[in-house]
Amino acid sequence: SNCRRRKFKLLIMFYGVRYRMKHSLKYFYTASSQVPNFPEFVVVGMVDEVQIVQFDSNTMKTVSKQDWMNRNIDEHAQQVFKANIEIGKAALNQTGGVHIVQRMYGCEWDDETNEVDGYEQFGYDGEDFIIFDLQTETWVAPKQQAVVTKHKWDSNKAFLTSAKNYYTQICPEWVKKYLNYGWRSLMRTVLPSVSLLQKSSSSAISCHATGFYPDRAEMMWRKDGEETHEGVEIGEILTNNDGTFQMSVNLDLRSVPAEDWRRYDCVFQFSGINENVTTTLDKTAIRTNEGKKIIRNDEYLLFVFVPIVTAALVLAVVALIGFIIYKKKTGDIFSVLPGCKLKQASGQSDDTVTVLS
Template sequence: MVDDVQIVHYDSNTRTAVPKQDWMKKVIDDDPEYFKRSTNIFMGQEQTFKDNIEVLKQRFNQTGGVHIYQVMYGCEWDDEKNEVNGYRQYGYDGEDFISLDLKTETWIAPKQQAFITKQKWDNNKARTAYLKDYHTRICPKWLKKYVNYGRRSLMRKDLPSVSLLQKTPSSPVTCHATGFYPDRVDLFWRKDGEELHEDVDKGEILPNHDGTFQMSVDLNISSIAPEDWKKYDCVFQMSDVKDDIITKLDKSVIRTNWVPPSGFPAGAVIGVVVGLLLLLLCIAGLFMWRKKTNGFSRANISESADSNSDSSQSQLSGKTGGGE
């Protein structure tokens, strides 16, 4: 991922690293062995992940069930301050397991079950020195290369379309922004020019299928008098973009699927009548069939279902050898 955009993909079904952005093809032009080399690294990591799942199940005295082992590592580069920060952390079943402190060059183990791994990795000074070099020198070098390749795409500014949505007249009004890029944005309601923190519910920034993002923030209007609606507006702000997108709280622009009730519709009455007639016909036909065949016979049915349901990794166990 670069700036929350996926650039390379690998999974255990394809067993091949593939580019996910058009501009990544430039990498192949300059380095034809890039994806072959990446595939070999990922295949090795895949086996390491499987081995580590078994190690962690033993550490936590687990014999079955579905479990998740995660590794997240990378670097952040601030091109304005020219600062670089690296990180490497491991998780198990959604919780922190162990992480690297690059400043002290030691491992932090918040779980008792990670202490064996901490001791092993703290004693492996050569590996820790390599990881520090990777996160502070090698990783930023590649990050800068990726940014250079995808500059036109990664450095673009896509402004969103902003809409006001509402389920019913008494529901909260949702300010929804979609199609923006990058995700360094803010979306909020304000009253008389002041940002609101009460009676609002801000959602997370979510990805769209096309690589852009979307975000919503709800405003509870139950205590807002109709004459005060004009005091409220929704504001979309994007980093490094001077002008905000401001949308006034106005009933005339709110989009909704709600249809006011207007008595029991004639169409529904006709539908019920037709349904009853069909039901009577079915009952009559069923009665005649039962009479002709002298009762039901149990069906003989057999059912079946198919159930398909970087190369610095090392063994989590205290044992020596390959893997993580």
């Protein structure tokens, strides 16, 4: 309802920066046959690209990936997908072997315009098999073997009506419900820590942002306040272990005089949010390995480990000499040597010993 939408917007405005975005709910179903060390059936649910639930046929348990999530997977779906594998094998004249059926379906909801979109597609052995077109309310068959299924599903008007109702009404409502359940987690924004990095004076300068959330973000280099693409390489967004994200954007300034470097700055910003992190290119702020010459692990070990071992060895030798002098006076030298065994050598008298490690 309009009232609910207004409350939802107020919540976002109160707890974080208000921004427009599309929210999504997606489910991924995978059924397999004769795949070693892999469950026959797996379901993964995601809201705004955040995993919320998982089910697999090995454990037969639905696991909530978020503490605010509690939803049951229809176990009947497992049997349906096993049947789909047999249908796919028959359609492609396959009698056995390793095969996989996948289904991806879900919807998107624009929290500003209230527009919705839905999608559903099936894959077989890693290739598209049949796809639902919500706009035309028909099924598309990328493979010739799926044409029979397309005609069968297109002729089932009740099935098409039900699918349209799910993707335009039911699914978007679930998106809103999940956002309401987990808004503290899903709707939060965390700005990153940004650093300037450079391997050597001949390397590109990397503007590295880490610890940000969500992943709807972009980075750029600007020159004199205008975005520049010359010498710029944008890296992909990667996931950190704590669920936050990181990314980098590199800038090659080998042909730019050092006095012009301050004309550049790096900008991190979330998509749709009027808030960013700007870092001016200051040569003194760049973290670099230049001059350290410690790049390979063996060099590092040699640089760090050898002095430590040498110092410890000196101390050990000094201590050992002292003990030997002491023990020599008492007639018991070898008892202080760790890891050594005393053995009487063949043909030697009882008072002669040979030290063996």
